Amino acid sequence: MATVETTAGPLAGADLGFTLSHEHIAMQPANIGRHYPWLVDRDAIRSRAIRELTEAKAGGVDTIIELSTPDLERDVALIAQVANASGMQVVVATGLWRDIPRYFWTRSPEEIADVFVHEIEVGIADTGIKAGVIKVANDAEGVTPQAELVLRGAAQASRRTGCPISTHHWAPKEVGHRQVEVFQEENAPMDRVCIGHSADSTDADYLEDLLNAGVFLSMDRYPGADGRPNWQQRNTTVKELIDRGWAGKLMLGHDYAPGLHPEESPTRYLFLSTVALPALRKDGVPQETIDLMMRDVPRHFLTGES
Template identity: 30%
Template sequence: MVVLHTTLGPLTADAVGLVLPHEHVLVDFRLPGEAPADAADPGAVVARMAPALRAAAAGGVTAVVECTPPGLGRRVDVLEAVSRAAGLPVVVATGVYREPWVPDWVYAASDADLERFLASELTEGAGGTGVVAGFIKVSAGDDGLRPVEERVLRAAARAAASTGALIGSHTADGRVVLRQLDVLASEGLPPERFLSIHTQLVTDPGLRQEVVDRGAWIEYDHVGQGDDEAALALVLASLEAGHLSRLLLSHDAGWYDPALPGGGEQRPYTTLNSTFLPRLRAAGVGGPDLDRLTRLNPFAAFAR
């Protein structure tokens, strides 16, 4: 059975409506060794972020993909507590981010160790909890894959192949995305199990087109970040280019940061459904296409 793995258990396709495929609840960008192990106060995170998730649910969201990997302050126990308090399923990530946020243990680990770590979080539970991770989050620098990032990517490819999981990569340069796809192909992973995150940052339409032509997913996750006119134009151009079946939309919102007083300021998870989708509809995008963008595509990408 194909399911979406979440903090509230596996969800089948008939239990899922609108899914936000790229958001954050809790994230800490302090470098390894800078943040205390107990940096996040669970009660404070729940008090601030559960209402934000409840507002998303009230607006029609049925699941949120939380894209913080280990090494950036990921606390699966806290994500589960926020999710249960809000009554909204959250998909959590395993993986390893790019340098300089790569944890020290990764450098010392063997390739087999890296693969086992990822696979175990995808099948047994992540972060010392019983919550199964829903996908693998990786990253790469804009100047190309560094050796440790390629090692992580290859381990991710093998873990994804054995579990069926999606690999999502924070990679801003389209040429590096294509290099990642080459590495995954050499490991035997189909491009359909790869998501180019933040594809709005790939400014060359030809590079975006090549990523889609290879069969990978692309994601515009800047809705509600201040220039929805540009975001709307990009989505419409992408649909015109034939990307409907490979495109995901989200906000990259939330962001409780324990390094900031009170967790900082958070953007809401509600703009997509409240204002952006109505604008797409007014621009001529029909209901079935909106359903594909917000329900069918995210489920197809992240479920396994």
């Protein structure tokens, strides 16, 4: 049976349960907290994350895919402490976000893939924890030359290890087209790729174009933010794609990071469970379709099993 790497070691795919596709536990840009420790209160971040993830677990969330990277101050030891204390199953990521360290600018895709493969097969730093997913990111600037090297490296690492890829993409500018193109050029297994932040677009035709390449979509960033689709618009787009037959390729999440938002009750990790999913049900989406998106699709994505 296929397993998924988590902070607590390999987990049987069947035990993933209700899974949020794109979240964070602790993140800061550019290792600010390591260099200026007085600016980041790690103890406060840890205790708040434990509190919110304990609540999320009690509310029915079993697993989160944590997509913080080294340039987002990924702190796998802290994430593992939070996972352990809250009972949440957490998959952590290798890869890079938008602040690609200059070191990688002059590396070949093969050399970049070597770095990602190390974190997938050997582990992240000295934690012994292995990455279960590869994160890459392209925002409004599109796929820059440096970011293209990272995409190609991620595709090669995925091919070599079977580890899936989850992207951050700027949907209003349809940057997903270029992400898909680069992955196809590298012969990445397209059924192991998830194009993320896709619910920032309300254009179902654009999203269907991506889906036709064989990828998954992460319909995340619920409940939305100023200048972006609100949660009702996100639901409308999700419903449209379900109606077009794509439920088996959709995952949902919040892209939530406790430290970057004021605390809410219930925790924002439960926004889907308490607000958006009940509204989808009210709009006629059957429970089995919701289970498909929240349970089966993340398992297919993470394990490669159909």
